[in-house]
Amino acid sequence: MPPVAEPDPRDRAGESETILLVEGDDALRTVVVGMLERYGFSVLSAGNGAEALALFAHHATDVDVLLTGIVLPDFGGPELVEQLAARWIEPPVIYMSGYLAPEVERRVTLSPRVRLLRKPFTFDTLVRAVREALER
Numbered sequence: 139m140p141p142v143a144e145p146d147p148r149d150r151a152g153e154s155e156t157i158l159l160v161e162g163d164d165a166l167r168t169v170v171v172g173m174l175e176r177y178g179f180s181v182l183s184a185g186n187g188a189e190a191l192a193l194f195a196h197h198a199t200d201v202d203v204l205l206t207g208i209v210l211p212d213f214g215g216p217e218l219v220e221q222l223a224a225r226w227i228e229p230p231v232i233y234m235s236g237y238l239a240p241e242v243e244r245r246v247t248l249s250p251r252v253r254l255l256r257k258p259f260t261f262d263t264l265v266r267a268v269r270e271a272l273e274r
Contacts, residue, residue, distance in 0.1 A: 155272055156180040156197065160190040160206035160218065161234065166257075170205070170264070177265050186211045187218040198226045203271045205232045205255075208245060216245045219252075230271040234259075250274045 157179050161167040164185065171181045182197055184190035187210050194201060204222070206215040215233050222228055233246050236257035248254060251274055255267045 153178065154180060155202040155268075156182060156200045157268060158182045158184070158190060158194060158197070158201045158204045158206075158229070160184045160187065160204070160210060160215065162186060162207060162209075162211040173261050173264055174268070176261075179268065187213045187215075187221075190218055191221060194222055194226065201229050203232060203268055204229050205234065205268070208233050208235045209237065214245060230274055232267050232271055 157174055159167060159170055159174070159181055161170060161183075162185055167183055167185065171183050174181050180200075182193045182201065184193055190204075190206070204219065206218060208215045210218065215231075219228065219231055228251075231252045232255050233253070234255050234257055246252065246254065251271075253267060253271060255264065259267075
C-alpha cells in the first residue's frame, strides 16, 4: 500500500475566516495580504499596533487569527496581544519574526494558541500555520 500523502493546506485553506495582519514593512504586508487572500482568507491589514487596535475595535467579532510581528513600529506584538486580551477575547496568535536574537523571541510565550512563524516563509508554511491556529 502506498504511503498516505499529507493533505495540501491550500486544499482547505480559507473558508472566509478573517486574519488581522500587523506588519510594519509595507512591502511584506502587501505580499502577505496577497498570499492570504489568494487562499480565501479575508484580511484586515495594519502597519502598527495602534492601527491594529483601531481595526480590532471595529471588527473584534470577525477576527479569527492575529498574525503579527514581534517588533512593530510603535510597540511590540506582545504588547498588542496584551492590550487586545485586556479589552476583548484573545484570538489565536501567530507571531512573525525575522530576528534570530533569543532576547526578541523570549518576549513571547508560545502555547497551543500562540505560535511563531520565522521569516522568510513560503506560501505553504504561512497557510499551514494559519490553518493550524484556526483548528486549535
